[in-house]
Amino acid sequence: NAGVTQTPKFRILKIGQSMTLQCAQDMNHNYMYWYRQDPGMGLKLIYYSVGAGITDKGEVPNGYNVSRSTTEDFPLRLELAAPSQTSVYFCASSLAGGLDEQFFGPGTRLTVL
Amino acid sequence: RKEVEQDPGPFNVPEGATVAFNCTYSNSASQSFFWYRQDCRKEPKLLMSVYSSGNEDGRFTAQLNRASQYISLLIRDSKLSDSATYLCVVNRHSGGYQKVTFGTGTKLQVIP
Numbered sequence: 001n002a003g004v005t006q007t008p009k010f011r012i013l014k015i016g017q018s019m020t021l022q023c024a025q026d027m028n029h030n031y032m033y034w035y036r037q038d039p040g041m042g043l044k045l046i047y048y049s050v051g052a053g054i055t056d057k058g059e060v061p062n063g064y065n066v067s068r069s070t071t072e073d074f075p076l077r078l079e080l081a082a083p084s085q086t087s088v089y090f091c092a093s094s095l096a097g098g099l100d101e102q103f104f105g106p107g108t109r110l111t112v113l
Numbered sequence: 114r115k116e117v118e119q120d121p122g123p124f125n126v127p128e129g130a131t132v133a134f135n136c137t138y139s140n141s142a143s144q145s146f147f148w149y150r151q152d153c154r155k156e157p158k159l160l161m162s163v164y165s166s167g168n169e170d171g172r173f174t175a176q177l178n179r180a181s182q183y184i185s186l187l188i189r190d191s192k193l194s195d196s197a198t199y200l201c202v203v204n205r206h207s208g209g210y211q212k213v214t215f216g217t218g219t220k221l222q223v224i225p
Contacts, residue, residue: 033213040121042200042217043157090156098204098211099145104156 006105013081013112021076021108023091031094032074036087081112117203119216130191134219136201137183146184147202191223
């Protein structure tokens with residue numbers, strides 16, 4: 001099993017550009033999450049999903065959108081990138097939500113200039 | 114007050130030392146607790162779950178104190194490879210879903 005995979009590993013965007021961060025898991029987990037981690041800070045939840053077709057906002061959803069058309073994939077869309085979105089983005093999945101271990105992808109390092 | 118608070122450190126300890134970290138949480142309805150380890154520029158990985166009765170895994174012991182609302186992690190006989198940031202995670206029900214909150218992490222540096 002590959003676990004949780006994320007692409008790209010690195011990306012530099014210009015202000016106002018858009019992009020999609022890809023996340024996929026092959027563990028048949030229902031729960032999937034997107035976090036961002038700023039330097040020296042904890043992880044902040046952007047969006048999460050409890051199953052295909054069901055998504056909801058986390059703590060810091062502004063400027064982002066998600067979709068969950070399949071169990072495996074949970075892409076994160078950045079519209080109109082801003083310097084404040086410079087961060088490391090982690091995708092994670094779990095079998096039983098908050099009561100269970102979360103498995104993380106390797107992260108995407110995004111810089112907005 | 115933050116929902117989950119950790120001392121950021123760094124804790125600089127010599128090899129072989131015993132070190133302990135605490136993590137306090139503000140919501141008494143919190144249900145499940147974990148310690149994750151994060152190496153520099155890597156993703157977090159589960160170190161251990163924290164049970165009400167406490168649990169031990171080799172050199173690592175985790176405990177939960179619900180009365181004082183904190184969890185702790187004890188590392189005995191520290192190794193150089195234990196150098197990392199340790200994140201506590203607290204979960205509770207909120208509005209029909211599980212609210213997951215990560216602490217900002219405690220940095221441990223084990224020195225030779």
